[in-house]
Amino acid sequence: MFREMRRGKQLLSMEDTVAVMDRCTNGVLACIGDEDYPYAVPVSYVYLNDKIYFHSAKTGHKIDAIMNNPKVSFSVVDEDTIVSEEYTTYFRSVIAFGKARIVEGDERLEAFKAFVEKYSKDQPEEDKHNKVFGCIQSYVIAIDIDHITGKEAIEYVKAK
Template identity: 55%
Template sequence: MFREMRRKKQVLSIEDSIAVLNNGTSGVLAVSGDNDYPYAVPLSYVYHDRKIFFHCAQTGHKLDAIARNEKVSFCVIDQDNVVPQEYTSYFRSVIVFGKARILNNEDEKRSALEILAAKYSPDHEQGRLQEIEKHFKQVCLVELVIEHMTGKEAIELVKAKHP
């Protein structure tokens, strides 16, 4: 169903791919947008238990697109160092494919929001819980269940790990 990566030597392990997702602070969500144009939007997220969670307003382009087609992809770039003298970049990235859904159940929504808030404000539990309460009714939470994940890095990074 999903394509295999052509450059197999550059494939990241599942563990390394998960590390990229855990370390990243932003990614790009791609959906099937209006008039069949792709729509890709950067956003903050959290990876947890083979799922990506993000929050957004209760209406908008990405929610309309998800309502029409739940299949999405999400990309995180961990490293992108341009090396001009070598005419290349030393990169590491992960892309996931899966199905997105709006969390309507209040318990699911609160749990995902707490996980997301803990990622970005780990040392301020009381403050983040107050913020969640303050905005809970207005915020929308989306869950992306990962069906397929691939990570890839520049061949130069592969060679550096295995000289």
């Protein structure tokens, strides 16, 4: 169903792909928006239990698009170094395809705790606890991943 990567030598291992997902802090969510125009929006996220989680306001373009068509893609750029004299960039990135859904209950709490730890781990435990259990004004969305690949510049492959 999903295309094979054209430059297979540049394919990251699953371990390296997960490492990129774990260390990066933002990605671009792409969905089908109004009038079938593509809608791509940067979001903060957490990668947990082989899923991508992000939060969203309960109204707006992003949530409307997801409710109309849950199929999405999500991309993360880990490295993007311009090498002027070679007329190229040395890059490392990940792209995932999946279906987005609103999460509730224990899954929501687990994802929200992971958010708080990733983005505010230096805050006092009581404050983090209050944030996790007190935030009800936003949705937590999961992307159930159907396909994920990482890719890096051939120069990085050759350097290994």
